[in-house]
Amino acid sequence: MSFDPSSREMTNISAVAGEVTLFRAVIARAFHDALNRRGITNDNVDVEAREARVLREEAREWLLTDSLDFRRICQWALLEPEAVRDSAVRAIEACDAGTTRVAA
Numbered sequence: 001m002s003f004d005p006s007s008r009e010m011t012n013i014s015a016v017a018g019e020v021t022l023f024r025a026v027i028a029r030a031f032h033d034a035l036n037r038r039g040i041t042n043d044n045v046d047v048e049a050r051e052a053r054v055l056r057e058e059a060r061e062w063l064l065t066d067s068l069d070f071r072r073i074c075q076w077a078l079l080e081p082e083a084v085r086d087s088a089v090r091a092i093e094a095c096d097a098g099t100t101r102v103a104a
Contacts, residue, residue: 023077027084033059034088035095063088 038052062070063085074081 019076020078023073024079026073027077027079030059030063031088031091034063035091037095060088060092064092 033052033055036052036056038049066081066085070085071081074084
């Protein structure tokens with residue numbers, strides 16, 4: 001089973017309850033932050049770049065560790081934590097390798 005935060009089933013609001021949509025949005029935002037390339041180099045010293053770097057690292061840690069918080073959000077989003085984590089690993093590896101599109 002794979003997970004793609006941009007797929008139609010993730011964003012089809014009429015197909016799922018509001019709470020499920022909310023928790024899927026939390027996961028999608030974590031993916032967005034984890035894959036943000038702004039602030040990767042040390043050249044950028046502006047506040048926004050530093051904030052992006054901090055959010056990126058926090059999102060990656062949250063997606064890649066087996067915290068109770070992560071498992072609960074996945075449960076409430078009706079998603080398997082392992083599938084979300086596997087997709088996060090692939091997406092982060094592709095991002096770090098400079099690949100523009102990630103196949104989930």
